[in-house]
Amino acid sequence: xxxxxFRTPHIGPDSVAHQARLLSLWEGEPGLKGFLSTVxxxxxxxRYIVTAFVFLVLxxxxxxxxxxxxxGPNRTLLTPEQYDQLFSTHGMxxxxxxxxxxxxxxxxxxxxxxxGSRDMALPRVNALSYWIYLxxxxxxxxxxxIGAGPNDGxxxxxxxxxxxxxxxxxEDFYSLGxxxxxxxxxxxxxxxxVTAMRTRAPGMSxxxxxxxxxGTLTASVANxxxxxxxxxxxxxxxxxxxxxxxxxxxxxxxxxxxxxxxxWMFAHPWVYVVVLPAMAMVSEALPVFCRRPLVGYWLxxxxxxxxxxxxxxxxxxxxxxxxxxxxxxxxxxxASILIVLPSxxxxxxxxxxxxxxxxxxxxxxxxxxxxxxxxxxxxxSGFMTASVPVDWQLTDSYFVVAHLHYVLIGINxxxxxxxxxxxxxxxxxxxxxxxxxxxxxxxxxxxFNLAFLPMHLTGLWGMPRRIYTYQDGMGWNTxxxxxxxxxxxxxxxxxxxxxxxxxxxxxxxxxGADPWGAATLExxxxxxxxxxxxxxxxxxxxxxxxxxxxxEESRVRSSIDQGMLLDESKEMIATTPLDAQPDMILEMPxxxxxxxxxxxxxxxxxxxxxxxxxxLAGAGAVIAIVALVVWLWPQRExxxxxxEPQAPHTEVAHG
Amino acid sequence: xxxxxxxYLDAAGQRAQIILPLTWFTLGVSILVCVIIAILLWAGxxxxxxxxxxxxxxTVEVLRGSPGMRWIGIGVGISSVALLVTLVWTxxxxxRSSAPxxxxxxxxxxxxQWWWNVKYNAPQPDQSFITANEIHIPVGVPVxxxxxxxxxxxxxxxxxxxxxxxxxxxxxxxxxxxxxQPGRYRGQCMEYCGVQHAHMGFEVVxxxxxxxxxxxxxxxxxxxxxxxxxxxxxxxxxVYRCGLCHGVRGTTAAAVVAPDLTHLMSRRTIAAGxxxxxxxxxxxxxxxxxxxxxxxxxxxxxxTGQQLTDTLAYLETxx
Numbered sequence: 019x020x021x022x023x024f025r026t027p028h029i030g031p032d033s034v035a036h037q038a039r040l041l042s043l044w045e046g047e048p049g050l051k052g053f054l055s056t057v058x059x060x061x062x063x064x065r066y067i068v069t070a071f072v073f074l075v076l077x078x079x080x081x082x083x084x085x086x087x088x089x090g091p092n093r094t095l096l097t098p099e100q101y102d103q104l105f106s107t108h109g110m111x112x113x114x115x116x117x118x119x120x121x122x123x124x125x126x127x128x129x130x131x132x133x134g135s136r137d138m139a140l141p142r143v144n145a146l147s148y149w150i151y152l153x154x155x156x157x158x159x160x161x162x163x164i165g166a167g168p169n170d171g172x173x174x175x176x177x178x179x180x181x182x183x184x185x186x187x188x189e190d191f192y193s194l195g196x197x198x199x200x201x202x203x204x205x206x207x208x209x210x211x212v213t214a215m216r217t218r219a220p221g222m223s224x225x226x227x228x229x230x231x232x233g234t235l236t237a238s239v240a241n242x243x244x245x246x247x248x249x250x251x252x253x254x255x256x257x258x259x260x261x262x263x264x265x266x267x268x269x270x271x272x273x274x275x276x277x278x279x280x281x282w283m284f285a286h287p288w289v290y291v292v293v294l295p296a297m298a299m300v301s302e303a304l305p306v307f308c309r310r311p312l313v314g315y316w317l318x319x320x321x322x323x324x325x326x327x328x329x330x331x332x333x334x335x336x337x338x339x340x341x342x343x344x345x346x347x348x349x350x351x352x353a354s355i356l357i358v359l360p361s362x363x364x365x366x367x368x369x370x371x372x373x374x375x376x377x378x379x380x381x382x383x384x385x386x387x388x389x390x391x392x393x394x395x396x397x398x399s400g401f402m403t404a405s406v407p408v409d410w411q412l413t414d415s416y417f418v419v420a421h422l423h424y425v426l427i428g429i430n431x432x433x434x435x436x437x438x439x440x441x442x443x444x445x446x447x448x449x450x451x452x453x454x455x456x457x458x459x460x461x462x463x464x465x466f467n468l469a470f471l472p473m474h475l476t477g478l479w480g481m482p483r484r485i486y487t488y489q490d491g492m493g494w495n496t497x498x499x500x501x502x503x504x505x506x507x508x509x510x511x512x513x514x515x516x517x518x519x520x521x522x523x524x525x526x527x528x529x530g531a532d533p534w535g536a537a538t539l540e541x542x543x544x545x546x547x548x549x550x551x552x553x554x555x556x557x558x559x560x561x562x563x564x565x566x567x568x569x570e571e572s573r574v575r576s577s578i579d580q581g582m583l584l585d586e587s588k589e590m591i592a593t594t595p596l597d598a599q600p601d602m603i604l605e606m607p608x609x610x611x612x613x614x615x616x617x618x619x620x621x622x623x624x625x626x627x628x629x630x631x632x633x634l635a636g637a638g639a640v641i642a643i644v645a646l647v648v649w650l651w652p653q654r655e656x657x658x659x660x661x662e663p664q665a666p667h668t669e670v671a672h673g
Numbered sequence: 674x675x676x677x678x679x680x681y682l683d684a685a686g687q688r689a690q691i692i693l694p695l696t697w698f699t700l701g702v703s704i705l706v707c708v709i710i711a712i713l714l715w716a717g718x719x720x721x722x723x724x725x726x727x728x729x730x731x732t733v734e735v736l737r738g739s740p741g742m743r744w745i746g747i748g749v750g751i752s753s754v755a756l757l758v759t760l761v762w763t764x765x766x767x768x769r770s771s772a773p774x775x776x777x778x779x780x781x782x783x784x785x786q787w788w789w790n791v792k793y794n795a796p797q798p799d800q801s802f803i804t805a806n807e808i809h810i811p812v813g814v815p816v817x818x819x820x821x822x823x824x825x826x827x828x829x830x831x832x833x834x835x836x837x838x839x840x841x842x843x844x845x846x847x848x849x850x851x852x853x854q855p856g857r858y859r860g861q862c863m864e865y866c867g868v869q870h871a872h873m874g875f876e877v878v879x880x881x882x883x884x885x886x887x888x889x890x891x892x893x894x895x896x897x898x899x900x901x902x903x904x905x906x907x908x909x910x911x912v913y914r915c916g917l918c919h920g921v922r923g924t925t926a927a928a929v930v931a932p933d934l935t936h937l938m939s940r941r942t943i944a945a946g947x948x949x950x951x952x953x954x955x956x957x958x959x960x961x962x963x964x965x966x967x968x969x970x971x972x973x974x975x976x977t978g979q980q981l982t983d984t985l986a987y988l989e990t991x992x
Binding site: 097098099102170171175177178183268269272273274275306307309310311313314317339340341344347348351352355356358359362363365366367369370371372373374375376377378379380381387390391394395398399401402405406407408409410411412413414415443449452455478479480481482483484485486487488489491492493527529533534535537565568569570571 | 676677678679680681682689691692695696699700702703704706707710711713714717718720721722723724725726727729730731733734735736737738739740741742744745747748749752753756759760762763764766767768770771786820822824825826828832835836837838839841842843844846847861862863864865866867868869870871947967968
């Protein structure tokens with residue numbers, strides 16, 4: 019196939035005519051059809067971010083209602099069943115529908131810009147990944163809205179999730195929704211891996227990639243390995259529930275613990291999946307405000323990968339109380355304690371970057387810097403639960419609730435809010451308001467710590483998680499009241515963030531291409547970027563293409579103004595995985611409705627399975643197959659073309 | 674701190690005492706680490722001379738700066754020492770906290786939605802008996818507890834005496850309790866198990882060997898025969914209605930679906946640690962369990978006023 023057409027891309031400078039030509043090639047259709055069929059990574063990225071943020075707000079409202087119920091002992095705002103659905107939906111929302119999707123949104127938006135490229139490697143897969151995520155979110159929330167939300171916590175232990183104890187549709191919505199969501203996560207992860215390996219600008223060899231690559235790439239590889247476990251688990255659960263199979267049914271020689279293994283084999287790596295990309299965003303942006311490169315780039319990159327590798331071997335620390343043999347627990351306990359080390363690398367690298375740099379305090383910087391402490395608090399409480407005997411006391415108490423919120427809010431939400439302040443100007447062309455930003459930061463920071471720092475003590479004083487109320491006289495009244503107040507302060511901070519977004523969209527100061535004086539390629543193009551991102555493909559000579567004149571690390575310079583034009587059709591360059599040598603001209607697909615139609619078909623299959631309407635599931639399958647055939651039908655324009663072996667691109671590429 | 678019923682920063686039992694110093698150590702290390710990092714961060718940020726937004730950021734010249742690898746080396750080096758100590762201590766505590774070889778008393782505890790069934794075992798069958806939600810143990814004696822899952826997964830926890838162990842259907846887990854001093858220790862289900870997970874408590878009563886022996890002998894007695902007509906009518910109601918789920922030894926009520934009532938009035942609480950025990954609360958519970966513990970498997974009885982009085986009159990005799 020590849021041998022069909024050889025062509026050497028033209029090299030040249032930028033020009034207005036060239037840009038106009040690219041615009042005509044890359045600009046999507048206007049109107050509703052354009053909206054539904056776009057494959058532009060920037061639009062998809064922003065959709066991911068907005069959708070995930072909406073889920074964050076929904077999950078936050080659920081949390082506030084729960085906090086009202088728990089503000090004092092024996093309160094009756096909620097029935098137990100309502101409370102159970104709320105806490106389960108809150109967990110599902112935050113962990114599955116917010117935490118990874120928001121990071122996927124940033125990576126989607128930023129990767130091609132960071133890599134000096136024009137789109138993700140597989141744009142239609144990108145669209146599919148978003149649509150299915152949206153469909154799965156709506157599917158699971160449909161259950162919640164008709165009173166059949168998940169009611170067994172986000173980790174959904176059997177036998178309580180089995181039909182004997184949970185006869186409603188609640189668990190069917192959740193099980194099938196999670197399988198559906200797994201499709202989105204999987205195809206999205208595959209796309210990230212291919213994009214990272216094959217679409218970096220010429221010269222951006224693996225030792226010059228922006229550090230953000232390592233977080234999302236590591237998380238994506240992990241997803242490819244572990245999502246099958248949870249999809250299988252939920253599928254088996256659904257089979258147990260609907261067809262009387264016995265995978266988890268102890269009365270028929272099934273194993274309740276099998277569920278826990280399959281689930282945590284996925285869900286512990288997932289914890290790293292939802293923090294590593296966020297940590298990588300901090301590693302990417304914090305140095306900009308410290309006006310120096312990140313300390314220990316390579317160690318931080320390696321520790322990211324090391325965290326994930328160790329992270330595959332720690333899942334049993336969620337099961338220390340299940341009566342497993344001591345020797346097995348000792349192994350997992352050791353791994354869980356040692357996983358602190360790669361995290362320590364990141365912490366000290368960030369601290370050193372601040373100390374050895376010349377920090378400038380901005381709202382984004384405050385989010386990134388404060389995240390270091392929140393990360394450490396969430397880390398050390400995790401380290402405590404890694405010790406088996408200590409965990410026998412801590413587990414399933416509010417100590418764990420405090421721990422996981424420091425992890426998820428501290429290491430995910432705080433970096434995300436910082437990243438919003440940092441990259442908002444690139445996405446919209448306008449800076450966010452810094453004065454509102456300071457209020458926003460302090461309210462979220464103080465509210466969060468007020469809510470969750472005392473919660474460690476609530477846990478040490480024995481309050482069980484997942485109880486809809488508690489008795490007087492347990493010693494928890496004051497602590498719970500403080501947490502409720504803190505939660506509302508935190509919510510106020512998030513509200514202020516939303517206000518700031520809308521205000522800045524309307525009247526924020528114009529950002530220009532590079533408001534922060536930053537180092538990476540996305541700041542070399544206009545804000546917001548044109549549909550084609552880079553009018554000429556840059557050739558990269560260092561880790562910090564825009565800081566080369568000031569860092570003076572070598573005499574070779576990246577070529578930003580001169581490079582491949584690639585304007586014969588909608589095309590971009592593929593490079594080799596390690597050295598980023600130009601390898602092939604990629605013909606990029608036009609906008610397409612196929613991903614959306616495939617999503618609709620797939621969703622109908624799941625609705626059919628849920629309601630046992632087999633004809634509906636069949637119709638969905640037909641639609642999905644037709645969409646796939648249309649999608650995969652060979653198109654002459656999409657043939658890949660290879661530059662001639664000694665493509666005469668500029669020498670600096672190998673500098 | 675001992676006023677915190679479920680707090681585990683003080684211990685009154687052997688196994689909890691093995692864990693407690695390690696908890697304090699890891700907690701201390703954790704707090705120390707947080708404080709050090711916070712100070713380092715605060716001091717580092719204080720070095721900033723500029724505060725503002727994009728304009729201020731742009732004006733500060735970018736510098737290559739020193740590589741700073743020593744920070745990572747020293748930081749990770751010190752962390753490793755603390756981690757290593759924790760690792761070794763964890764393994765030692767793990768080994769020490771397994772059940773002692775010789776345990777004179779063995780209990781079978783079954784977690785049920787939402788109460789605890791407790792069986793006292795003895796070599797002679799007539800020395801075995803069952804009770805519910807209140808576990809008596811002799812002070813200073815290791816008691817082996819075999820844990821069974823009656824329906825869904827629960828977790829057996831008496832923080833002042835021992836860590837958690839799950840009760841899982843289809844498998845038998847083992848934990849042990851050894852109280853160092855007499856007292857009443859609160860226990861709680863810690864694995865989410867459904868709508869009344871919040872109200873699945875129990876109590877462990879540690880008492881002197883003599884008191885324990887007395888209690889045990891008393892528990893072995895069947896329920897006393899009713900003495901008045903009212904009690905007799907009450908007993909009939911208990912046997913024919915309560916007896917579908919509950920057992921009262923000495924009568925024909927022998928079901929084991931719900932807590933054994935033979936010595937109901939000897940227990941301090943009802944409904945798994947939810948309400949203080951007494952004729953008043955008992956009456957309220959029989960008539961309106963659903964209001965007091967929504968979702969409970971105990972149905973409302975719809976007794977007439979007379980029937981309720983009779984029932985209570987009989988239950989009162991189950992000392």
